Amino acid sequence: MAMPLPNTATAQLEPVSVRPRRVLIATDTYTPDVNGTAVFTHRLATGLAERGNEVHVICASDTGPAKSDVVDGVIVHRLRSAPLLVHPTMRVTVPTRLDRLMAAIDPDVLHSQGHFVVGRAAIGAARRRGTPIVATNHFMPDNLFQFGRIPDRLRMAAGRMAWRDFGRIFDRADHITTPTPLAAGLLADQGFERQVEPVSCGIDLSRFHPHAEPKAWARKSFDLPDLPTVLFVGRLDEEKHLEELVRALPYVLNETEAQVALVGLGNQRPALERLASRIGVGERVRFLGYVPDEKMPQVFAAADAFAMPSIAELQSIATLEAMATGVPVVAADAMALPHLVQGNGFLYTPGDVIQLARHLTTLLTDDELRVRMGKASRELALTHDHQSSLARFEQIYDEVAR
Structure with a gap:
């Protein structure tokens, strides 16, 4: 007895087994x-x-x-x-x-x-x-x-x-x-x-995005007072030059209420704590330590401005995440950071604490400017x-x- 021929059309439709890349x-x-x-x-x-x-x-x-x-x-x-x-x-x-x-x-x-x-x-x-x-x-x-x-x-x-x-x-x-x-x-x-x-x-633009809620809810999650907040996220290490941010804070406080929140771990934390205490801003510099990745969107939502004083950034994921959240940026004019600051914040000369303080004060005291630059941050982040x-x-x- 002749064997039935296979249905060619059906055979061609059968999926080929291909493993994932x-x-x-x-x-x-x-x-x-x-x-x-x-x-x-x-x-x-x-x-x-x-x-x-x-x-x-x-x-x-x-x-x-x-x-x-x-x-x-x-x-x-x-x-x-x-x-x-x-x-x-x-x-x-x-x-x-x-x-x-x-x-x-x-x-x-x-x-x-x-x-x-x-x-x-x-x-x-x-x-x-x-x-x-x-x-x-x-x-x-x-x-x-x-x-x-x-x-x-x-x-x-x-x-x-x-x-x-x-x-x-x-x-x-x-x-x-x-x-x-x-x-x-x-x-x-x-x-x-x-x-x-x-x-x-x-960056994941669906996770990091602007929030309509008042910033107080996000600050409360990290036991931060409901004050205008300058945020840094990253390693608390030497090349980040965080002492400049701490030293700028007294000049900002001469003009407006503010606090600095530092998220991350690193060997410079004891020195930064001593510096903050010595210059009289120990109560206004908050060390949040390690924050799990799933809570990072809330961290950025707590900020009015993001500061990146590092001089050794090839891109800076943390700065991009702040931008995606709609936060204006003040960054050192060094390495790749100038590419991230285009109408959404300010650059300052590394080491110039007075200039850093002036830019932060401008953002914290001008609501309209802060909103406009925050929108520009989000637009730039959309390209990443x-x-x-x-x-x-x-x-x-x-x-x-x-």
């Missing part, structure tokens, strides 16, 4: 660490997972022993780590080869977030295996000098050595990105000859939608895989 992200710092790279990497990983990718992260263990778990839809492989003696809140991975883990994951692409211990090992393993490599730079030597206790007279030479080491590792990548055009130009200025594509870190950034990274993964 498998992305391996390597990073030396990841949540619960609180810094720009950790925040970006966590949101990159979870964002890619929400878009249907299978995402793995290799990072340092936050407790010490190696472990693996699924967190927020991401498979996180934590490597054995030890405390970083020069930093109170971070840990460093014990150097290791990652060939076996790389083979077990079998990623379509590796996306490294740095060239230190984990990134270096992952790039080496990917090269040996023939896995395409995308690398994103968040590094500036200024971010390391305070932790390495490097004297000022040696920092220029140390910076040149650090950049040469960076170039040697990132030169092995197939595609290189960094958050801003200015950051890409910085790499070229340091002699890095490869093409570097600017891709914004991006993280879904656009995620889509571009997916395109890059497919390009290097081909």
